[in-house]
Amino acid sequence: MDIVKGVLGRSRLAAAKGITAVENEYPEATGIMQALYPHTGRAYILGITGPPGAGKSTLTDKLAKEYRKRGKSVGIIAVDPTSPYSGGAILGDRIRMMDIAMDEGVFIRSMATRGSLGGLSQKTADAVKVLDAFGCDIIIIETVGVGQSEVDIVKTADTTMVVLVPGLGDDIQAIKAGILEIGDLFTINKADREGVEKLHIEIEMMLELSGSKGWRPPINRTVASESEGVLEVIDSIEAHAKYLKESNELKARRAESIKTELLAMIAERIRRHINKTVTETRDFEKTIVRLQQREIDPYSIADDILDKILK
Amino acid sequence: MANEKILEGLKAYNAAVEKTLAKSPERTNLEVNRLYTPLDIEGFDYETNLGFPGSYPFTRGVQPTMYRGRFWTMRMYAGFATAAESNKRYRLLLERGGSGLSCAFDLPTQIGYDSDDPIAEGEVGKVGVAIDSLEDMEVLFDQIPLGKVSTSMTINAPAAILLAMYIAVAEKQGVPASQLNGTIQNDILKEYSSRGTYIFPPAPSMRLITNIFEYCSQNVPRWNSISISGYHIREAGATAAQEIAFTIADGIAYVEAALKAGMDIDDFAGSLSFFWNAHNNVLEEVAKFRASRRVWSKLMKERFGAKKPKSQMLRVHTQTAGSMLTAQQPDNNVVRVALQTAAAVMGGTQSLHTNSKDEALALPSEASVTVALRTQQIVAEESGLADVVDPLGGSYYVEALTDKIEAECWDYIKKIDDLGGAPVAIEKGYIQREIQESAYKWQMQVEKGERVIVGVNKYVDKKEVPPKDLLRVDASVGEGQKKRLAALRAKRDNAAVDAALDALEEGAKDEKVNLMPLILTAVKAYATEGEICKRLRKVFGEYKAISTL
Amino acid sequence: MAEKRIRVLVAKPGLDGHDRGAKVVARALRDAGFEVIYTGIRLTPEQIVETALQEDVNVVALSLLSGAHNTLFPEVTKLLKAKGLNDVLVVGGGVIPDADIPGLKEAGIADIYTPGTPTSKIIEFIKGNVK
Numbered sequence: 001m002d003i004v005k006g007v008l009g010r011s012r013l014a015a016a017k018g019i020t021a022v023e024n025e026y027p028e029a030t031g032i033m034q035a036l037y038p039h040t041g042r043a044y045i046l047g048i049t050g051p052p053g054a055g056k057s058t059l060t061d062k063l064a065k066e067y068r069k070r071g072k073s074v075g076i077i078a079v080d081p082t083s084p085y086s087g088g089a090i091l092g093d094r095i096r097m098m099d100i101a102m103d104e105g106v107f108i109r110s111m112a113t114r115g116s117l118g119g120l121s122q123k124t125a126d127a128v129k130v131l132d133a134f135g136c137d138i139i140i141i142e143t144v145g146v147g148q149s150e151v152d153i154v155k156t157a158d159t160t161m162v163v164l165v166p167g168l169g170d171d172i173q174a175i176k177a178g179i180l181e182i183g184d185l186f187t188i189n190k191a192d193r194e195g196v197e198k199l200h201i202e203i204e205m206m207l208e209l210s211g212s213k214g215w216r217p218p219i220n221r222t223v224a225s226e227s228e229g230v231l232e233v234i235d236s237i238e239a240h241a242k243y244l245k246e247s248n249e250l251k252a253r254r255a256e257s258i259k260t261e262l263l264a265m266i267a268e269r270i271r272r273h274i275n276k277t278v279t280e281t282r283d284f285e286k287t288i289v290r291l292q293q294r295e296i297d298p299y300s301i302a303d304d305i306l307d308k309i310l311k
Numbered sequence: 312m313a314n315e316k317i318l319e320g321l322k323a324y325n326a327a328v329e330k331t332l333a334k335s336p337e338r339t340n341l342e343v344n345r346l347y348t349p350l351d352i353e354g355f356d357y358e359t360n361l362g363f364p365g366s367y368p369f370t371r372g373v374q375p376t377m378y379r380g381r382f383w384t385m386r387m388y389a390g391f392a393t394a395a396e397s398n399k400r401y402r403l404l405l406e407r408g409g410s411g412l413s414c415a416f417d418l419p420t421q422i423g424y425d426s427d428d429p430i431a432e433g434e435v436g437k438v439g440v441a442i443d444s445l446e447d448m449e450v451l452f453d454q455i456p457l458g459k460v461s462t463s464m465t466i467n468a469p470a471a472i473l474l475a476m477y478i479a480v481a482e483k484q485g486v487p488a489s490q491l492n493g494t495i496q497n498d499i500l501k502e503y504s505s506r507g508t509y510i511f512p513p514a515p516s517m518r519l520i521t522n523i524f525e526y527c528s529q530n531v532p533r534w535n536s537i538s539i540s541g542y543h544i545r546e547a548g549a550t551a552a553q554e555i556a557f558t559i560a561d562g563i564a565y566v567e568a569a570l571k572a573g574m575d576i577d578d579f580a581g582s583l584s585f586f587w588n589a590h591n592n593v594l595e596e597v598a599k600f601r602a603s604r605r606v607w608s609k610l611m612k613e614r615f616g617a618k619k620p621k622s623q624m625l626r627v628h629t630q631t632a633g634s635m636l637t638a639q640q641p642d643n644n645v646v647r648v649a650l651q652t653a654a655a656v657m658g659g660t661q662s663l664h665t666n667s668k669d670e671a672l673a674l675p676s677e678a679s680v681t682v683a684l685r686t687q688q689i690v691a692e693e694s695g696l697a698d699v700v701d702p703l704g705g706s707y708y709v710e711a712l713t714d715k716i717e718a719e720c721w722d723y724i725k726k727i728d729d730l731g732g733a734p735v736a737i738e739k740g741y742i743q744r745e746i747q748e749s750a751y752k753w754q755m756q757v758e759k760g761e762r763v764i765v766g767v768n769k770y771v772d773k774k775e776v777p778p779k780d781l782l783r784v785d786a787s788v789g790e791g792q793k794k795r796l797a798a799l800r801a802k803r804d805n806a807a808v809d810a811a812l813d814a815l816e817e818g819a820k821d822e823k824v825n826l827m828p829l830i831l832t833a834v835k836a837y838a839t840e841g842e843i844c845k846r847l848r849k850v851f852g853e854y855k856a857i858s859t860l
Numbered sequence: 861m862a863e864k865r866i867r868v869l870v871a872k873p874g875l876d877g878h879d880r881g882a883k884v885v886a887r888a889l890r891d892a893g894f895e896v897i898y899t900g901i902r903l904t905p906e907q908i909v910e911t912a913l914q915e916d917v918n919v920v921a922l923s924l925l926s927g928a929h930n931t932l933f934p935e936v937t938k939l940l941k942a943k944g945l946n947d948v949l950v951v952g953g954g955v956i957p958d959a960d961i962p963g964l965k966e967a968g969i970a971d972i973y974t975p976g977t978p979t980s981k982i983i984e985f986i987k988g989n990v991k
Binding site: 419434858 | 931958
Binding site: 012013015016017019020024082083085086087088089090091092094095098101102107108109110112114 | 864865886887889890891892893894895896897898899900903906907910911913914915916943944945
């Protein structure tokens, strides 16, 4: 199957296979991404993150429905953590989205973190590109906001939304720091619960402290399960998109994200190169033994090896 | 014997045991102590812990004489294929000495779809009888005197509709609603947590339930308007303590909803009934039944201020554990069911369904359902278990176990209260996760051989021949129902149907309206169950599950 | 290619809500290192197949206790083929009488699990037969 042709011809099967190729690092993945790259950059990318149980999937489902009503096609990438014990994962985000799964204009893909830190954001970024080339107008990346890797993933989005719920207490404290910087908008979901005002004030205070310049992240309230407040969230997303465009920040953001991606790619290639040319040699094994016996020191050796590679 | 003396004796006993253990060790994976003595029930006070049968805290049973007067109701759960075929089975069961009916409905009926809905494809008449309209209900109870039998209906999300149909059929038989005896399951919370046949979101579902409470207390006073069910929670994998704890937590939520709707506790509490599972571990089950009565009576008296004794009683229907039946060597299931029956009887159940040996393979055949009923009759008439009230009362082990299960139950109730009550705990996935955890633990114990299931992971028969004579539901049932529906829609007064449905839809929009009378009118006009639910879905929306894995 | 994982869709077609088995299997598969997509109860064969396509799964594991397996399982395999998903391994479990098994295998269900099947057997079969 010609995946590139398929993706550009809007074959859903090809899109699915393309993402798999990227995710599994198949040899043909690079070729696919090279061919698809010129066809990317058109979709608007929305990152959604927040603690477990905040209702991100439900909100994603409702947003997708609203975008569909407005004639936009939607891609969704839902990232869930891999179990550190078994390497397996249960990906359950789709359960909230089953009634849009049949919509021709929606493509949903679940991805497991697979324990790889840097690699994950690259793979997610590539999966986004596949859906971009496939023709999705809006691509939503949904991920649990618990670790740095998840933060890295949503950072590649044009607009990042942080979803919180009242009454989670400590969880919010724990992720507060990371969230502050990445949230372009905040949504308090399950806003029919007690503690909304308190949470709202807390977020306000955090924003005050961070002293945002230019864009002031709005705080919306939703009851996603009842579709309440969803339109307001979309208004805020659009307002942010408009702001990014008019302030030229979109260009700057995307340039930044391309730069980060390129540097990461180079770093990754260097890492692979080193693995191949350095660690898999017999000399390397010997070096380790000598280091262990304190015959040599690692600082000089590292410089030596680098000199050799750079030659 | 004073405790010091017992302690001394126990020390001597333990020393002797050490010697025995050196020669022959005990089995591993035993979850209970070796021996129970008065030391295990220290602080035991007969008056407060047990009291007398028929009075607070009802540990020993809800009636003073229990089965010495009348046996429990032998109520066999049945229903499959068409109303006509199920009617035949009901009459057979009554003729063979069954003392109550229990209706199983197929999944489209349970989830509010007509048999001709595309989503019902393949499901019509499979796990129960297909009921689309009053016309089917008339056939289902044909020649069965509704003024005399008591009928239990396993129906939840659309309970109001099926109850309305039952009332309408009775009326046609000349039996007024005030004389009807029976139960509707009507327990939506456990559908969200364990069983999955929900339709509407929690808020409108709770409204329908309180509408039924109110309607029944005024018009169908002898009817049990809810059967708060632990059965399915247990089947989903919960432990004995979890089964009663999560169910009682659901019960608290229903009581609170009714109180919030302005009802007086003593006006409806007496019509609340429960539904337990009778599992394999006989003594643990007996303790569970006893503990559950004690917990509920304390809650009703102390927390809700119920005054009538009937309001404080936990009356219970029981079913033997379907999930404990094995597809392997199915004859063994007869023995399992007999032991489970013994547990339910010693636990003091008010009614009982016994499963048939072939239910891990298919719906029960006529022959196997007869053996299941006979099992109850043998326990009742021959075993002597029904001759004494609470025969295990005072057993050190059973009393200690009753206390332990009760304590676990209170712990869970507190946790759930802290989360904001059962509906919130379910919404957060807490209850589902606790159940899943137990289910997974059980499965792994079985797979590692730490828990023996005869014929499955031990004493396996390699040359086993699959049983014959299984009941098969004819694939034509769905087609037949479709034709019946088409004929019904052609001959009924469709203007009257539309008017009734419009009125119902309007009523649904106003939270203060009791929907029971509107549903009754629609049912009598031969509006189908699917049509009624469609209107309610339009107003209420549909519930969507959360991922709890 | 170091990161390839077996992806399994655990799905419940039909209206039956008994998900104890499906959830236990999902967890056992996760603990065996598989990536499990769990989609909950009450799915149509169309939804299952579309999900299998988008998620590019290697295996679809169906669970059904209501007796509608003869209608719904073959519908899933038929639709998978129609969408060009020829490499997907389909297995099924539930209250399934022995008499129905040959017909289901004929319809493309690679293996059938009746009550009492250890999860390890399912895991072994998937590992040995996944394409």
